[in-house]
Amino acid sequence: MNPQRVTIIGAGTMGLGIAECFALAGMDVVLVDASPELSDLALKRLARRVRAHVDAGLLEPSALDRAAAVTTAKDLATAVADAELVLEAVPEDIDIKREVLSICDDHAPLDAIIATNTSSLPIDELAAFVNRDERFLGMHWFNPPEWTPAVEIIPSSRTDVALVEGLREFLLAIGKRPAAVGSAPGFVANRIQFALFREAVACVAEGLATPRELDELLRGSFGFRLxxxxxxxxxxxxxxxxxxxxxxxxxxxxxxxxxxxxxxxxxxxxxxxxxxxxxxxxxxxxxxxxxxxxxxxxxxxxxxxxxxxxxxxxxxxxxxxxxxx
Ligand SMILES: NC(=O)c1ccc[n+]([C@@H]2O[C@H](COP(=O)([O-])OP(=O)(O)OC[C@H]3O[C@@H](n4cnc5c(N)ncnc54)[C@H](O)[C@@H]3O)[C@@H](O)[C@H]2O)c1
CATH class of the missing domain: 1.10.1040.10 (N-(1-d-carboxylethyl)-l-norvaline Dehydrogenase; domain 2)
Structure with missing residues (x-):
């Protein structure tokens, strides 16, 4: 699998960073938000973000041209019409996901992969919103997506297993560190992160440490190894x-x-x-x-x-x- 044309839907915290990541990997990116005005604004925000990364010495100046090559479309149907890979990063609201995924399914090429960046919604439940359920799966990025290496790949019970391996190879090739995991509440990374956070809050509530002391302790011990x-x-x-x-x-x-x-x-x-x-x-x-x-x-x-x-x-x-x- 080597998709060159990718559409990102939802240009918020995650979608914008994922668009940056794909654009820098040399892909043709279409970025679309809830209205043409918001989509145009998203391109400007992307340009500003990449400019800030270049100015900070984090990216080569050539990244500016890559970001400038990202385009948008007048609506969602047009945005996905030529895509090989579609990733939705709209808010964590099942009704918005349903609407967006069904438009993608109706208008993206039949062999396009449709992926969701959901942090918590069951993948099987979202798979019911598309007909191509063997070409649908979770692709869960972590904030900030342009720098954080891990991506959870979460197949539904009907996802083609070859797709999981293909996506893993593709993500590795663009410098990410993917892991395929099962679909359970919070998947794997968030479940563990939240278990840690739950205990951190409990330690503070019990008066064992202040947030500052606890942050220092975790950074310098368990977190130092991770x-x-x-x-x-x-x-x-x-x-x-x-x-x-x-x-x-x-x-x-x-x-x-x-x-x-x-x-x-x-x-x-x-x-x-x-x-x-x-x-x-x-x-x-x-x-x-x-x-x-x-x-x-x-x-x-x-x-x-x-x-x-x-x-x-x-x-x-x-x-x-x-x-x-
Ligand atoms: N924020 C995180 O740290 C994080 C991490 C991993 C996964 N996620 C998941 O990624 C998804 C997006 O989260 P976010 O934090 O980027 O949200 P966000 O609120 O920052 O961005 C969502 C974007 O989607 C747009 N949008 C809303 N309705 C739309 C529609 N119908 N069509 C197109 N665009 C639409 C909004 O205008 C907004 O720009 C959620 O499913 C979330 O659970 C978030």
């Missing part, structure tokens, strides 16, 4: 037996929701305690394990240097102990 490793590799490097013991303390203090997951208990019972036993969620030879740990150290040293060069700007959180002193 640019390089996911939770399974992090757990393997820490020791799965250690994780199991921590779960027992959490369950004792916070309740049975915090029991160690069965999968973890089983792996630990098999003597697979992570990198130190050369097997956990991943398998390692001794040489691979040593290389993993050395590479980890190099990456963390480089990240520490980058953080020293680009320290975050801190704001005073509202409504907390911080702004009362």
């Amino acid at each position: 640019p390089f490793y996911g939770p399974f590799q992090i757990a393997d490097m820490a020791g799965l037996d250690v994780y199991e013991s921590i779960f027992s303390v959490l369950a004792e203090g916070l309740g049975s929701d915090w029991e160690a997951p069965e999968l973890l208990k089983r792996i630990v019972a098999e003597g697979r305690h992570g990198a130190k036993t050369l097997g956990g969620f991943y398998e390692y030879s001794a040489a691979e394990r040593d290389m993993l740990l050395l590479e980890r150290d190099k990456r963390y040293a480089a990240l520490n240097q980058l953080l020293g060069e680009l320290p975050p700007r801190n704001f005073t959180p509202r409504g907390t102990a911080d702004d009362q002193d």
